[in-house]
Amino acid sequence: MSIENTTLRLCPLLVAAAAGCAGDPASQPDGWDSAVALPRAVDRDSRADVVEIDLTARVAEVEIVPGKKTSAWTYDGGLPGPLIRARVGDRVIVNFRNELPAPTTIHWHGVRLLAQMDGAPGHSQPETAPGGGFTYDFVVPDAGLYWYHPHVDSAAQAGNGLYGALLVEDPAEPAALGDELVLVLSDMSLEDDGALSPPDQGGNFGTLFGREGGALLVNGRVNPVIGARAGLRQRWRLVNAARSRYFQLVLDDHRFLRIGGDGGLLEHPVEEDRIVLTPGERADVLIEPRGAPGATLPVRWVPYDRGYGSTFARPEVEAFRLRLADEPAAEDEPLPAIGRAISPLDTAGARRVDLQLTQQEGPGDLVLGINGVPSWEAEPLVAAVGETSVWTVENTMQFAHPFHLHGFFFQVLGDDGQPVRPLAWKDTVDVRVDGTTRFVVRYDNRPGMWMFHCHILDHADAGMMGMLNVVP
Template sequence: MTQMMSRRAVCAGLLAAPLIRPGRAAASAPAPLTARAASVQLAPPGYGMTEVWSYDGSLPGPVLRAAQGGRLSRRLVNELEVPTTVHWHGIRIDNAMDGVAGLTQEAVPPGGSFDYDFALPDAGTYWYHAHTNSMEQVARGLSGPLIVEEATPPDVDADEILMLDDWLIDPDTAQFYADFTAPMMRSHAGRMGNLIGVNGRFDHRLKAGQNARLRLRLINAANARIFVLRLQGMEGWTVALDGMPLASPEPLVEEIILAPAQRVDLIVDVTAEEGTPAGLLYAADDDSWQALVELEVSGRASDARRAAPQPLPRNPRMEIGGLEEATPREMRMEGGAMRGMASGRFEGRQMDFQELIQRGQFWALAGQVGRGADPFARYRLGETARITLVNDTVFPHAMHLHGMHFRQLNEGAAGPMRDTLLVMPQQSAEIAFVADNPGKWLLHCHMLGHAASGMSNWIEVV
């Protein structure tokens, strides 16, 4: 069963906050994906346009679709005034294509380009985003959905991508608050927006008839916000997490907790009658719910609901063996306001508090502040890894592993495949994965302000 946690637990965690290498040669030049500035109507009517950083001029970036087993080829063209890269989040990808500046490639300078070309082994819901100064570049708009389609998709009336996000906007100018290095945000829960929306709109709407069956692909593209969600006028099943299919669909009986970078695929039936409220709600606080997506119900799609859906087709390489022989390791999260940062203490070592402030580094991961020259661990190709993530802070952290998926271990049982796991304050979680993808892979908090200010490490598979 998927592991759920209470909305109160999440809210409690948040309330603690006040040398460019060419890509593989292709038969023809890849289609461009251009990073450039653009103006969009992000805020409600009556407000001005917002200057964003975009892919191909839209926010979010264009939907990229490809078939499982195929390849995706795109030429990143950088028309921004700053260097950038693209990370293809959740794809079990060739290391040279992973898009991490300083680890897997050098950043693409202004006016430069880089060809990304890679295989797509797994069907599912993924996304792409900047991975150079990610906290600012993603917050300014550099992200978009990536859908890898099954050979046999489920029987649904509509397949909807819902990319959830928030933006920190100055209401007087409709522009982003530009202080992306503010110590308060970096040392607390992260950069939280005052405008919340879906697919670049604050008022996203869908239409369907009663008894329509929808596939909802939810992607949390927010910089730091944990979305707590529930359905209204719909009932359904969770069928995939972070792109990976569940062994069987799980009925939705609890709220959905979606941390930054996580995805969930739902298959839902519209149960509401015409004219009654329906949609996707989010917990605005611990006591109230607001509409995130409104669903207009008109007529009937069919006279009765269908039978429960079948599982999505399995992706390859989903088994994890060799757990008993695996060497256990511990990766401890430390620092932040109201704990480690206040004393400047990481793993028993004193660091000058003012030095931390000047460096903008408030967090540590496995006793290390920021990505170092040596990896947290080196694994032989095919070795099984076990890592216990220990959150010794008062804030939640969404821990993301590049290049591979893992399973959470709980009393000997292995949970669903994921690439991002939410670890709550003062809790721990053990993950296991097969190190079957050679290269240097980032392991970091996807509260991007935390990663930018110290909570980032890496492993190597050789």
């Protein structure tokens, strides 16, 4: 079993013979995760509560189209970048170096850090020029799956391969949830010879639709195979790192138990028949594979209706496959209680923030905006430390928009004005076509300038972005 497989589950003696384990612990097949295992960032610091790594952005040759090389933009030469692991409360130090032919930064999506470490160029830090470096130094206060990506020419740079995962573990979390996999979902636009497609491919329509790559990737691989033992749970920690693609994943005759999302565990689990992730969102799900010994189970990407033409004549695609071991089903340990106490934020007396997601009409390049103003002309919103705000985000366009707020978690509100149950901490939420989404946020003591934007990165780069100035 690999380094990612951190949980062994006992095979009950009464079913040992039927399960084929002869009293030994039941486990996933040998090499079950080898096709998708992420390289782990090397911790240079021996202290138990400090994780210090070196991370370099550089162009590297990777093979996505079989037999052809792609000059991808990478972190440490891999696609995705290395998995960074830390524990709640750890100090994370990232000695970053830029060896790309363009300036860049790193945004630590979802992490409640100081504004100076958020990677927003011109607001929290200067751009890191080619040949230059920057040291990111922050504490990770919350368990959950987060991720890192650039915030300079975001659509092009993330589309070229710049993204990776950051997993923050809670030692107090129940064990025996399932054998764990971190799965980074993305796509990439490639030419027939394997070369990267131009980042402005499709012109204004490409920007409006949001550019989806033809190569659908799971941990940088096309349709990889994951081993499984029927009856043994797997825990999938998923992040949608695509610049525009929504991921809707279905496994026939199976249901998923969603136990967490953007900001860690939910109030209580929810059973669902599919996983839906907008760009930037995360999901923490349990799955118990079932089927005949030796069977292969396809996990399918199914088109999601995110607006005009987004489901038209688009075939389903196998995202990855589960291959069941050629052995009888095992019996897993009973599932422990999962969940956590989350207090609903009080909206009484909260300040209102009303936003419209808009498109500017006229000739020339497509310009999007918020309240009719593109990001480069917008004045920052202002809030105070300790204040609570209710944001109302209205979509006036024929495309859905995943709305992301940097630096702070929020609670999504229902039509009744109460937080949606089960309670959850979010940093990215979908705003559907002709829809309105409301959420409540409290600004803790981290003043500074914070971005908010559509996480279809083509839309953000076209102007659908703004700034929030949280003052002491």
